[in-house]
Amino acid sequence: MSLLKLRSLQVSIGPVKAVRDVSLSLEAGECRALVGESGCGKSVTAMTLLGLMPNAAKISAEEWWFAGRDMTQIKEREWRQLQGNQIAMIFQNPMTALDPTQTIGAQIAEPLRIHKGLSRREAKMRAIALLERLAIANPAQRAEQYPFEFSGGMLQRAMIAMAVVCEPELLIADEPTTALDVTVQAEVLSLLQEMRESSGTAMLFITHDLGVVAEIADSVSVMYAGQTVESGSLHDVFSREAHPYTQALKRAVPSLENPKPLEAIAGTPPDLRQPPSGCGFAARCSKRMAICEESPPLMSCGEDHLARCWLWHKDHPERWREAEAVSLLGGKL
């Protein structure tokens, strides 16, 4: 059974329909990347999964299971047992996510004291041991310092320590390396990778950086205008990208190996106060058809590979022709 199963999540905050239709699933130990541009609802999805949305937000889902629990029925008190314990989060900006008036050590120890009932001393010892594992020199001394005394990369490591200290089953990382330099980024990513391998934590990795995705993810979900528009294994989404948005996104990123002309995606994402009734990407799509006025469901375009695009409808003629060609070739493609 999956660790997390989310079907058709919808979140609206006042007039903004921030998340319109998000479906996700995560196995234990899997790392799924959630890719999308700002305003596509990926952070709102993360906050919802962690139960951090304000009460004013309207949340509904057809199905929402986490570790065998039906999360649509969950109570406020149960949420607090999950947060920081079974589900933890690494925030994008450690400088604002950490408490400036508490020492780093105390902040890392806090979840242990709350969830595992450890004493102040024991918790501190564990925090120091964890800092050491995260390659911070003089961990005992560093644990007594305050966030402003840490550099950006070190703060992010402290943030990671805080998130993994209770060995959560699900770790949500919201753009954990966006604010970091490439060399520090590589270091933080290998740390996360190592943590994941040693404790079997599943990870939802939110980013807009395709380079990072290729490096760390097993599977990828692409979001656009509040919907998951494509999901599949890393290989499927990167080499056989099915949704026109994913395809356009890949052509818009400059590459180090072959600097070819960039194809920008014309236009801007839709206003989520008045989301379009049809396909959210249609206005910017080069393969737009008449049927795109209607909202497409997620359609299968391979094994465990889904795309929210009419091109993949079984009655779409081109697809049909392609399928015929495949069968003519004896399934070799």
Place this chain on the structure above:
Amino acid sequence: MTAPLVDIRQLRCHFKSGANLLAAVDGINLQITAGEVLGLVGESGSGKSTLGRMIAGLQSRSAGKIYIDGKDMPHSYRRHDYREMATQVQMVFQDSYASLNPRMTILASLQEPLWSLGIHGQAARDKAAYWLDRVGLPQSAGERYPHELSGGQRQRIGIARAFITEPKLVICDEPVSALDVSVQAQIINLLQELQREHNTAMLFIAHDLAVVRFLATRTAVMYLGEIVEIGPTAAVFEAPRHPYTVRLLAAHLDGNPKGRILNKSLPAQTIANRAPLATDRGCRFAPRCHMAELACCDTPPWLQPSRVRTEAACHRLVDIEILRSRA
């Protein structure tokens, strides 16, 4: 050879930080010729933004000379210096919201640089309208205020504002790092178009290596206040000589799922990033360098030219070359 547009000699910018003297930019020599795009890469704290701000006259220097079009620029600018500079150097900033006056309409913001050049009235309005169109915005956007535009649209205004005085050099300080991928490509393409159309020289500061690779004809790599390697972009990216450049390129993630680099080529960096001090001796990269030897800690390296390849500041270039040819 004609004189370079910008000629920088032994430029220094030191800040007081407690009892220490922080060397944000420490003894840089750099030439930018007319019409070229020079990429400047480096980690945060390497001094690349400070260098750009000094050339634009937004940051006073501690020592050294800056010649722009042959003219020796003063240490700190007065009002009329800025006016004179307006047709020479302009800057595009990272934060497009902070760089526009929130109480001025877009059209007024666009005309502002023209007013300081003494162009007023209809002439200024016409020019602003032309540039609004040139950067791909509708005329109606001119009546709006900065907060009513998206980040990509605001950055277009920032670019129009920089190009409107037809400067000889545009300094772009991380102009796309705050933007989304799809918008990023639009802005990069626009910058390239304008640069070619007006044959403007450009100093392109970025930490995103792929963007620099795409835009720049020449690339300089900075580390803790110094240029450690400089040369034609293709040479820097394909045949880097300095160990730091090699490390920087190795850390770049190129979106290729097959070539995962983590847990392979990168030794964990155990030494915390530190600030460059004026009292530093030797090579500043030495504590992180796997090739460092005794001499590296005592004598600062200098940029060593090469006929075919890049200039790099490293004592061990020859050894590195030998090691590489064996491998």
